[in-house]
Amino acid sequence: MMTQCGTDSADSRLRTAIQRSTLIAASWMLLLACTFAQPPGASQTGYRISGTVVSSVTGQPLPQVRVFLARVEAREDQQVVITGPDGRFLFDNVPKGKYALAAGKPGFLMQGFEEHESYSSAIVVGPGLSAEDLVFRIHPAGVISGQIADEQNEPVRDAQVMLFRSRLQEGTRSIRPTAQTTSDDRGLYRFATLAPGTYFVVVSARPWYAAYTASRNHPKPDTNQAQEAKSPLDVTYPIVYYPGATDFSQATPLALAAGDHVTADFTLTPVRSLHIRVRTPKPDVNGGLSVMATPEVFEGFNLRLPVSQQTTSSKPGEVDVSGLPPGQYNLQLFFPGRRTINYTQELDLQSDTEIDPGFNDQSQTISGTLRMQDGSRPPPGVIVVLKNITSDHGAGARVSRDGKFHFNSYQFLPRGTYEVAIGTQNMFLVSLSAIGAHVRGRAIEIGGSGATQLSIVASQGIGRIDGTAVSRDDAKPMAGAMVLLVPSDPANNAILIRRDQSDSDGTFTLSSVVPGYYTLLAIRNGWDLEWMNPVVLRPYLERGEPVEVQKRGEYNFKVTVQ
């Protein structure tokens, strides 16, 4: 039985703006079935792509929508039409080929056709394939806004307001920053153009009257004495998670449906500011020491921007960092000199603290050698990339012609697990070993301090897989399926996974495939799956197809959609 024409995958969550990405097929099997009996929409000189843009919430046609059409391989060359009152658009005289279709207007998100994460469905036109009467659903933009007031019920201006989003991305659910703004003179902030999803709002601010002076007495870490002696201006606001928690585990998520306007107001209450006193290496010099205390905002994620803090020097040999609310911090100290000294420490700050780092250059240094598998010299311009799997923060280092690379001491590389990759076209990592770090597949675990030496063997000649996703029932091409290429031990080799969405003719492309052994599979409604979870993925893996990709190999497979 044919499924209905024009239905979309209503249960999918469409994401926000298009990124440059591979385009893969959409659920156009349905439309093809509808138009198959009709003459193909070919004019004398080309084909037609037409349809109606409607609101994903009301289903009503939308006027004044800009609709963009561009060839998949030439995205800058776009044609644009603007819909009329009936929401209709028409591109005619379109040569055959694969096209990216996108639409948007003020108040609605700019999105690709049948968009999922960064994947979208390309429209394929050609003999026997037309694309008329498409129904292009776009989401109204959501808004999260609110007012920030202080303990006197007066507006707080210039508060830093951050928006985090909990999303399923690359098969795992994580909370990541998505936007940031500051409150205005009325204490108002606003995030607009938001895609439907789950959000957290976090506020970091300092009272306008706060004044920090270097504490004159040495704080006794375990007592709360001398609080009365401190100035009433020596206060700060804690980092607040909506609706008013100071710990991220108590943060309340905001569920935003398409077009929702959600209000999230805050009232900030000052707390005593905590001080960290740092001893500097040379007792008679304190200039040049810079301290960055970055609080942990969500599990594994440190706010890169320093919390409102102040660094003062009460006397030579020490620096006072004040204005800090209690919390978990990553403390980084830089003392530039003939040799830049870095020092990193995790700190659970609950009371005034003294740090005497000793400055025995504990900075995390990462260096190493890269050699080519075939013994040749590495080509010029090769870059080794480290990407933190939790924070997505990445750093790169250039490889010299004799194969050496070194990560700059200023690059922020806190303790954690990092994927190692070659950030150069056509090159891939063959093997990885390390001294001073624990190797897990293609990832390394570093401690945040000390020296780490990496040994990388690399090779050139990535592979490519083209193919068609076909339906299990009738072996006909299926659009909109999620195609996945999974290596063995995916948890430790996540960097090798390739993904695509099948196009309107069922075709897909997986490029930059590192040679090796994989399982190729396709899932019909894979966009809501936490497929990085091995338990979730296993049943699909069992029904997938084992493939071997060799260097420079090009393949064409038919994959049955599960």
Add this chain to the structure above:
Amino acid sequence: MKLNLPVWLVLFTSLAAAQLGSDQSANPEAIYSLAGTVENSVTGEPIPHALVEIVGGSEQNTFSDAGGRFAFDRLPAGMTMMVAARKPGFLNPLETESNSSGVSVNSGRPGSQTLVKIGPDAAPVTIYLIPEGVVFGRAQKPDGEPISYLTVQLFYSQISQGRKRWNLMNSTQTNEDGEFRMAGLSPGKYYLLLGPRLQTTWIGTPAQRAREAAYRPVFYPGVSDLASAAPLEVSAGQQVEADLSLSPDPVFRLSGSVVGLPPADAVEIWQRVQLISGTNDLVALPAEEEPGNEFQAKVPAGAYVVRANLDTPQGSFRGDVPVNVQSDLAGVTLAVAPLAPLRAELTIEQTHAPSVGDRRTVAGVNLRFLEEGVRLPSTEINFPVGPGAISNITGVDPGVYAVEIIPNMPDDFYVDSAQYGGTDLLRETLTVGQELTAPIHIALRDDGGRLSGTVVSDGGDVRQATVLLIADRAPQQIRTVMAGGNGQFQSPKLAPGDYTVLAFDSVAGIEYTSPEVINAYSSNATRVSVTTNGESRVSVNLIRTQK
């Protein structure tokens, strides 16, 4: 014994004359308190929860209560202390002086800072805070659709050192609803400039392909030039709304390449290509730079000058080419040529031994280049020049400038001459071109004369005055001298010659570098001659500008 001390409040708008300290005549053992209120200077309403600080020897702070009242206890007697208040939403005391636009600062009203003498009879203090002004609005297309990410800038003019200068007060961008808002404004007249907007938009009717379009920068209420613009008048505490409707114009693609550069190799070149519009040369639109010295831009139809400014290790280059864009225009050749630096050379003619003084200071001049014409904001380049080797003056692009030449040891030297080719910079403006020319030649001499005098007023005592000294031979180089409490003043070393002398109670807001403005006061001017190594005396009438 109780001393019957007179109670006095000294009202200040500048901190310069404050003398904080203790007075021995009060009882040193006693402690006193001081009470007061913080009020809105416009409405008179009390301001709760303002931070009030008292400084002078010791420091204390407190917050005003719900009725705007505050009190300090435990203040030592006999101290003269400064009381100041602040709160968000009210202007910082220093800000209220900077945006004159003709507004007098010596208004006679107490400001947000007050000096108080502590004692048993110290009266309650009132501190006035000036509420901030706000400009807000919305930019939209004629059909009502909002225009997002449009640059918004607020400019004001100010007379500073006798010259009209344009300053940027604030800038922001419209949000997704086309709205913008700028707070923290001092009272004054502001000009609002909207645009440019980096992102293009699309216009068209449903039946055809849409066209790429862009918004031309406009001044409120929607004109392309500053002369036709209407200023927004913002008074203290006022929120002014400024909405604009802008229509996008179709853009055409302009592309071309920069020629005439030395070969690049792997050398870093900092490059900037801009389009300066014929109608509104106050806004430059950036062009996209591409590899191979190519550039492109999408602009609405009109006449433009495409300008390239490049810095390479081999020197600076610059070029202009006029274009008239009425359709897509490709292959524009922008030829650049080396930009020779402007240079200056200083000689010192010493006729007698230097005065006893700080020998560590080397005699020299400070050159101040002020671009003629309106620039938003006005720019100024300061460059010190010492004796000896020729200096390369960086940062002075081709253009026309007024140049001020100020000796850094004015009690010893005066500027005898300043020549640039055949141009006398003491009287004329400086036109800087691109080619290498002879340096500016400046000569200092030490045989100047001194002028001292008294500012007199039939209206009573002269507390303070600013005296302008305008040499006949150097009308561009006006010297200012402050007269003290009894009207007495003394000039630095001046070039011998005839001078026009004018004295004002305040020069704030007076564009005295403009000859027309000076001529208006000619009936109050005094003429005097300064002789070589001489001492001249003069008496000048005070011109009152304050009511």
